[in-house]
Amino acid sequence: MSTLPVGAARPRTSPAPRRRGGRSRGIRSALAFYGFISPWLIGTLLLTVFPVGYAVYMSFTDWNGMTSFMPWVGLSNYQEVFTSSDTISSLSKTLILCAVVVPTTIIGSLFLAVLLNKKIRGRTVLRTLIYIPAVVPPVAAALIWKVVFNKDSGSANRILSLLHIRPVDWLTGQLAFVVLIVVLLWGVGSGIIINLAALQTVPAEQLEAAKMDGAGALKAFRHVTLPAISPILLFQTVLVTITTLQTFVPAILLSPDTGVNVYTSIPQSNDVYMVDVYEQYFDYSRYGLGSAMLVVFFAVILLMTALIFKFLGRSVFYAVDPSESGRG
Amino acid sequence: MALHEVHTEHGADAPAPSERRPDSRPAPVARRLRPQRNRLTLTVLIIVALLITLPFVQLLISALTPASEITADQWLPSEFRWSNITDAINYIPFLNLAKNSVVLSALFGVLTTFSSAITGYGFARMRGPGKKLLFGVLIMTMMVPPIVTLIPTYLLFSRYGLVGNYLPWVLWGAAGTPYTIFLYRQFFSGLPKELEEAAIIDGAGRIRIFVQIFLPLSRPLLVTAFVLAFNAVWGDFVAPDLFLNSNNTTLAVGVSSGYTNQAGYTLYNLLAGGALLYVIPVVLLFLCAQRSYVRGFANSGLKG
Numbered sequence: 001m002s003t004l005p006v007g008a009a010r011p012r013t014s015p016a017p018r019r020r021g022g023r024s025r026g027i028r029s030a031l032a033f034y035g036f037i038s039p040w041l042i043g044t045l046l047l048t049v050f051p052v053g054y055a056v057y058m059s060f061t062d063w064n065g066m067t068s069f070m071p072w073v074g075l076s077n078y079q080e081v082f083t084s085s086d087t088i089s090s091l092s093k094t095l096i097l098c099a100v101v102v103p104t105t106i107i108g109s110l111f112l113a114v115l116l117n118k119k120i121r122g123r124t125v126l127r128t129l130i131y132i133p134a135v136v137p138p139v140a141a142a143l144i145w146k147v148v149f150n151k152d153s154g155s156a157n158r159i160l161s162l163l164h165i166r167p168v169d170w171l172t173g174q175l176a177f178v179v180l181i182v183v184l185l186w187g188v189g190s191g192i193i194i195n196l197a198a199l200q201t202v203p204a205e206q207l208e209a210a211k212m213d214g215a216g217a218l219k220a221f222r223h224v225t226l227p228a229i230s231p232i233l234l235f236q237t238v239l240v241t242i243t244t245l246q247t248f249v250p251a252i253l254l255s256p257d258t259g260v261n262v263y264t265s266i267p268q269s270n271d272v273y274m275v276d277v278y279e280q281y282f283d284y285s286r287y288g289l290g291s292a293m294l295v296v297f298f299a300v301i302l303l304m305t306a307l308i309f310k311f312l313g314r315s316v317f318y319a320v321d322p323s324e325s326g327r328g
Numbered sequence: 329m330a331l332h333e334v335h336t337e338h339g340a341d342a343p344a345p346s347e348r349r350p351d352s353r354p355a356p357v358a359r360r361l362r363p364q365r366n367r368l369t370l371t372v373l374i375i376v377a378l379l380i381t382l383p384f385v386q387l388l389i390s391a392l393t394p395a396s397e398i399t400a401d402q403w404l405p406s407e408f409r410w411s412n413i414t415d416a417i418n419y420i421p422f423l424n425l426a427k428n429s430v431v432l433s434a435l436f437g438v439l440t441t442f443s444s445a446i447t448g449y450g451f452a453r454m455r456g457p458g459k460k461l462l463f464g465v466l467i468m469t470m471m472v473p474p475i476v477t478l479i480p481t482y483l484l485f486s487r488y489g490l491v492g493n494y495l496p497w498v499l500w501g502a503a504g505t506p507y508t509i510f511l512y513r514q515f516f517s518g519l520p521k522e523l524e525e526a527a528i529i530d531g532a533g534r535i536r537i538f539v540q541i542f543l544p545l546s547r548p549l550l551v552t553a554f555v556l557a558f559n560a561v562w563g564d565f566v567a568p569d570l571f572l573n574s575n576n577t578t579l580a581v582g583v584s585s586g587y588t589n590q591a592g593y594t595l596y597n598l599l600a601g602g603a604l605l606y607v608i609p610v611v612l613l614f615l616c617a618q619r620s621y622v623r624g625f626a627n628s629g630l631k632g
Contacts, residue, residue, distance in 0.1 A: 029455055032534050036450030037462065039443045043503020048469055051480035058480070065483070112376060115369050122370070128615070129377040132384075135614040136607055137563025139580045143603040144383045147390050150596055152399035155386045161401065186380065246473045249565050253584050256594060274475060281479055291480070298476045305471040 052298065058291035065287050077292035087293065090276035093177070097272060098244045101184045105240050106233060109191030114221070116192065117199050127192075134189030142253035145183045146171065150256075171256040177269040183250040191236060198232040199225070231312045238304050245297070248274040273297065390600035391416070398597050416601030420586035422579070429578040432497055432568075433561040439501025440508060441553040445546060447504050448512025449538050453524065463513075470506040475566065482570045491571050497561070508553045515549050516542060555617050559610060579606050 034041070059077050061070035081087050116127050133141065149156045149170035157167040170179050202225050210220040251270040266275060273293070280290035390398070392408040417423065451463055485491050519542070527537045543550075561578075568578040583606045587599040 026455075030457055033450055033454035033456030033459065036454060036534070036538075037447045039502055040447040040466070040504045040506075040509060041462070043443075043499065044465070044469060047481060047499060047503055048472060048477050051477045051484060054484055055476075055480040058483075112373070115373055118366065118369055120366050120370050120373075126373045126377050128618070129381055130373075132611060132614065133380055135559070135610055137559075137565075137580065137610060139563060139565045139584050140603055140607040140610070143584060143599060144387050144607075146594075147596060147600045147603070148383050148386050150594075153390060153393070153596055155382070155403075158401070158403060186383070189380075242471065242473060246475050248475060253565070277479070287483070294476055294479065298472070301471060301473060301476070302468070305468060 052295075055291040055294050055298075058287050059295050061288045063287045064285040066285070073288065077288045078296070080289055081292050081296055087273075087276060090271050090273045093269070093271065094245060094247070094273040097177075097181065097184070097247060098241055100181055101244045102237060102240050104185060105188055105191050106237055108185070109188050109236075110195050110233070112188065113192045113195030113199060117196060130192060131189035133186045134193070136187075138183075138249040139253060141183050141186060142250040145179060145186070145250075146254055146256075149179050149182075149254075171254055172267050174267075174269045176254060176267040179254055180247070180250055180270050180272075183254070184244065184247065191240070194232065194236055195229070198229040201232075202228040235308060235312060238308050242301055242304065245300070246274050247272050248278070251275050252278075387600050387604050390597055391604050392601075393597050395595070395597055412597055413601050413605070416587070416598045416605065419595070419598050420582050420602065422582070422602065422605070425577065425579040425582035428576055429562055429580070432494055432578060433558040435494060436497045436501040436561045437554045437557040439498065440503075440505050440557045441550055443502050444504035444508035444553060445512050445543060445550070446538070448509045449516050449542055451509070451513040452516035453542075454534075466506050466509060470510065478566060478570065485571070492573050493576070496567070496571050501557075505553075505557060508556065511549060511553065512546065515546055519545065551617065555613065559613065562610060 058070065060072060060074060062073045062077075063070040112130065116123060116130070136144070148154050151157060151167055151169050151171070154170070156170060160166070160168060168175060170176065206224045206228075207220055210224050215223065251272050252266055252275060254270065255266045271279075274297075277290050277293045277297075280286045280293060389404060392410065392412055393405040394407070394409045394412070397405045451459065451466070481496070482491065485496060490496075523541055524537055527541060532540070563580060564578075565580045565584065568581050572578070572581070583599075583602040587595045587602055589595055
């Protein structure tokens with residue numbers, strides 16, 4: 001677009017005062033800019049930067065939340081994060097969770113998106129039904145699956161009894177981890193939405209050309225569709241990984257008896273990283289160690305985000321917007 | 329039902345059945361193949377949709393099962409006990425909790441919608457040093473998991489005795505939501521420059537231009553932003569669990585921890601009823617405002 005700069009239409013007097021006027025106008029417009037973004041800027045400083053800084057500070061101390069001073073312990077909390085068997089165990093559970101949930105979600109949602117993208121009867125209804133779990137809050141998702149996997153009345157065990165398998169205690173032992181995976185996979189719908197939007201960005205001419213060249217559906221998908229949507233797939237992979245790494249609510253709410261103290265009855269197998277962080281803070285009052293765990297987690301997220309920026313650039317953030325599709 | 333309008337029509341309709349020769353017209357075989365393939369697609373999708381929907385059916389059945397039959401080995405209870413629902417409402421202060429949820433969600437929703445619009449406008453239509461950098465910061469904060477800031481924020485607030493009320497939500501709302509700001513920025517960037525120029529000639533200030541011209545134009549986005557924000561607070565468990573107490577906490581906390589008997593055992597039929605009532609408004613809101621949701625989801629990726 002070639003619109004004239006605002007100043008250009010003005011009558012040209014001597015250049016000097018105009019530049020001065022321009023400068024003061026620049027200052028005024030800069031002030032206005034900062035005025036407009038100040039709610040966010042101040043809010044981010046106060047509610048994001050400051051708390052993160054506070055956590056970083058706490059991570060170097062052995063504070064228990066009770067004393068008025070915070071005993072400085074240097075890097076020993078960080079050492080504990082990477083060496084203590086507790087954190088290593090919770091971290092490995094979280095990584096296993098990611099290893100299962102991330103690929104399944106990405107591939108599953110892409111597969112379903114391709115199917116839902118076809119012109120078939122009842123597509124809108126099917127899309128709606130498959131999306132619905134994605135809008136169900138994690139709290140409700142956990143409670144719903146808790147009912148389904150409940151030992152006595154849940155349909156999971158009813159189905160097993162049809163197969164002559166004795167009822168299983170899903171929510172207390174190792175199997176609770178399976179239930180946790182199911183809860184996380186249930187929300188596949190939001191991935192489908194992203195993928196459906198991504199599929200619209202695939203150039204129709206190229207698909208047409210591939211067809212002309214005699215490529216089958218699978219081949220066209222591999223050589224045209226997949227390369228076109230791969231930035232969005234990578235972006236999604238990072239998003240799902242970040243989300244899965246911070247799994248917390250379903251892990252704590254699946255435990256069978258949610259009394260006053262929810263956190264103590266979590267089965268060992270669902271003691272994922274964020275649950276561990278919570279326990280360090282609120283069960284053991286180890287604010288320092290908990291903070292160190294948070295900081296490590298935060299650093300990992302930042303690193304992943306930075307990598308995304310480096311490899312995909314900002315455009316991927318635009319590309320996933322269906323109303324903007326075609327731009328990315 | 330707006331879902332299909334958002335993303336269909338042009339482009340990537342699934343690659344059609346293969347045609348061997350480039351110059352051949354669609355062979356009759358291919359034409360016969362298509363409905364068959366679609367039937368397979370339809371079958372797969374129906375199975376997936378059933379698997380995904382079944383937990384809701386189970387929830388409804390459990391919610392209506394009499395307590396005496398909850399452990400019985402049967403698919404359906406001998407009778408649907410509708411008074412379970414009123415029991416579920418009375419067992420916990422359901423209405424009060426729901427009121428808290430609505431108040432808190434609406435409070436946060438209104439604040440964050442307008443605050444995000446203001447900031448989005450600033451990023452879209454104004455100039456200032458460091459704007460590029462700050463916008464980069466904004467996008468980075470989109471990726472910061474809330475739980476990272478939540479616990480230290482709670483510790484800070486409780487240190488100064490600021491917990492147990494809705495103040496944190498007021499502050500979070502006033503600060504705007506990075507993702508929503510991003511949406512507004514995209515929207516306002518796309519509007520023609522003449523909108524401001526005419527108003528500036530009329531002598532209108534920036535604030536008046538924003539309030540009288542840009543804000544009304546962004547009405548569809550206002551709805552999206554509000555729906556997303558409302559839903560986020562309605563569905564949030566961790567923040568109210570940390571910051572609020574039993575008098576002013578939300579339904580999310582009440583439903584997930586309230587349905588136990590004296591011995592601490594979960595009352596599954598009441599829990600199912602409570603969860604059902606808790607989730608119905610969310611699903612209804614989704615069905616009414618699908619387009620807003622879809623837009624939000626497609627952008628924000630996979631939240632919670």
